[in-house]
Amino acid sequence: MFPFEHIIILDKKSKVSVYKQVAFAIIDAIRNGVLKPGTHLPSSRELAALLHVHRKTVIAAYDELEAQEWITVYPRRYVTVAENLPLLQPKKWNENKTGFSYDNELNVPYRIIDPHVPSENGIPEVIIDDGHPDVRLSPISDLLKTYRLLTSRTYAIKNAHIGTAQGTLKLREELVHYLSVTxxxxxxxxxxLITHGAQMSIYLAAQLLLNSQSAIIVGKPNYGVANKTFAETGATLIEVPVDKEGIDTDKIEQLCKKEKISAVYVIPHHHYPTTVTLSVERRMKLLELSARFSFVIIEDDYDYDYHYASSPYLPLASAHHQGNVIYIGSFSKILDPSLRIGFMVAPKNFVAQCTALRKIIDVGGDGYMQNALAMLIKEGELKRHLNKAKKMYHQRRDFLDELLRNRLSGHVTYSLPSGGMAVWIMLQKDFSVDDLQQSGKLKIIRTDSELNAFRFGFASMDERELEAAVNLLASRLGKRDL
Structure with missing residues (x-):
């Protein structure tokens, strides 16, 4: 029998639950080519005996692996590594004018970033965001209480001003444990590296990885701000279609065979804007292509923490990738969009250069806030908030689904996402998404004219607000409120 006891090494002192350790070890063995597609795994009873754990622990691990599509369970028969996984080899400044000075325009040459800067005229009755958390549920009061406490203690004042260019050591150390467990x-x-939100992480990575000779692959459609960030470096953006299984890795492979690709930007969990999740098969292939063609994967994992049906797939960054995955996350999607704390995980040498570049534009972050967040994590308050928020967002997702089916059926199509904070809604051809906001009562943060679609962020709205938003959409689409 295959020596499973030698590839599944358990640490009973670890804060990671034993069943997750078992699942992580089997996933690693599959990713490394040690366990090939179709390989039979021991029964839960046999593996429990080999590992000296309770059978229920192995059953929980197998349930997790099956939910993430790594294995196939044939009830009362046997368990195998999923057959559809790819086979991998084992890894060995005019004229003066009256008025105030700043009523004048700057009339010297300067670089134009965006020629079409929108103007905000009043606040609409309903704003449909693209997937924001509900600040009313957030433990901001606890965070601010800790913040005030830290500003009154001498040792905390000193610590809040040390090493903030990379992020306070206290927060980074707390994240080591948090990211390991989750x-x-x-x-x-x-x-x-602690940043002012995920967007700063994307910018820093792009500035160091790309130039006018570079090419970067992005999904189509994609997060527009990321595309602009990459384009500002002078790099060539190559768009690859995103379907129901995520970005097309076969197309990426074809492109890599024709030209040098420097990086691939991917959002594996709930792709922005379509909310689809990258399949296990494509995740594995993307990692294999990265190793074979030597390109960097920029993994934007902006809302990893929100899954409702089962535990989320592990990030690409958790695999063995020789350090070529730049992992980006944010606490803005957990606590408050205005709380700009994000992070980047990367090899030490790359983090050092990102820190050096960050010092040129921003000497450092808010040390008090970072340390207050560290305490929130350490004391388990963040975990408790996430558990409460996930339950509430799950209910809101399902309530929105019911509203859409009852009031907008025949006008819209959508696939209900397994997690996240938004639904990607496509309109029928008889109505344009650009016409939805003409009344001025409604503002939709993220629309796509080409695909005639928009993102409906449901997490920040309670049931009354969701109903008001759908009613307004229904009136714009010509349907009578029910």
């Missing part, structure tokens, strides 16, 4: 990342504090 995402399976094996990292140190030196692998982490």
């Amino acid at each position: 995402r399976g990342l094996n990292i140190s504090a030196d692998n982490i």
